[in-house]
Amino acid sequence: MPLPEKLDLEVVTPEGLLLHEDVDELIAPGKEGYFGVRPGHTPLFATLGVGALSYRKGDEWQDLTCFWGWCEVLPDRVSVLAALGERAEEIDIARAETALKRAEDRMKQIKDEDDYEETREAWARAVTRLGVARKQREHP
Numbered sequence: 001m002p003l004p005e006k007l008d009l010e011v012v013t014p015e016g017l018l019l020h021e022d023v024d025e026l027i028a029p030g031k032e033g034y035f036g037v038r039p040g041h042t043p044l045f046a047t048l049g050v051g052a053l054s055y056r057k058g059d060e061w062q063d064l065t066c067f068w069g070w071c072e073v074l075p076d077r078v079s080v081l082a083a084l085g086e087r088a089e090e091i092d093i094a095r096a097e098t099a100l101k102r103a104e105d106r107m108k109q110i111k112d113e114d115d116y117e118e119t120r121e122a123w124a125r126a127v128t129r130l131g132v133a134r135k136q137r138e139h140p
Contacts, residue, residue, distance in 0.1 A: 003040035004076035009055055011064065011080040018085045019064065026055040026078060028071055037073050046071045048082060050124045052132050063088055063132045067125060084125075088136030091129050100126035 009026060011019040025038045029051025053066035069082035103123035110116050 005039055006076075007037065007039050008077040009080075010078070011053065011066070011082060011085055013082050013085045018082070018087065021055065021057065023055040023057050026053065028053050028078075028080070029066055030071075037078055040075050041073050043075070044073045046073070048080070050121065051128055053080065053082075053085070063135060065091070065125075065128050065132050067128075086129070086132075088132045091133035093130065093133050093137075096126050096129040096133065100130060 006022040006024065007026065009019065009021050009023045010017070025036065027034055027036045028046070029049050031047040031049040034051065035046065048066060048069045048071055050067050051065075052063045054061055054063045056062075065084065065086045066080065066082045067084040069080065071081075072079045099122065103119055103126055106115075106119045107123065110119060
C-alpha cells in the first residue's frame with residue numbers, strides 16, 4: 001500500500017473548527033516538546049502543551065497558536081483538540097504585549113511554586129501569541 005501524499009489536518013477548539021486543510025507536514029507543541037508529522041506517520045496519541053502549531057503546504061509555512069489538548073496522528077490524518085487556539089491574523093498584538101508585560105511583572109512577585117507555574121504559563125501564552133502574530137505580519 002503506498003504512503004499517503006498529504007495529511008488531512010483538523011484543529012478544533014471549544015469555539016469550533018479552527019482549521020481544516022490538506023497539508024504536507026506539521027510541527028506540533030507536545031507536552032514534552034515539539035514533534036513533527038509527515039504523511040505515513042506511525043499512529044500516535046499525544047498530549048499538547050503550549051506553543052505554535054506550524055504546518056506546510058507546498059513551500060509555504062503557516063502558524064497558529066495551540067494551547068493544551070490532544071493530538072491524534074494517523075498515517076493520512078491529524079486531529080487536534082486544543083483548549084485554546086488562534087490564527088495569526090486574529091491575534092491582537094497590543095493585547096499580547098500587555099499580557100507579556102503583566103506576566104513579567106508577576107514573575108518578580110512569585111512567592112511559591114503555584115504562582116510560578118501559573119505565571120510561567122501566562123508568559124508562555126503571551127510569547128507564543130506575539131511570535132505567531134509577528135511572524136505572519138513580517139512574512140505574509
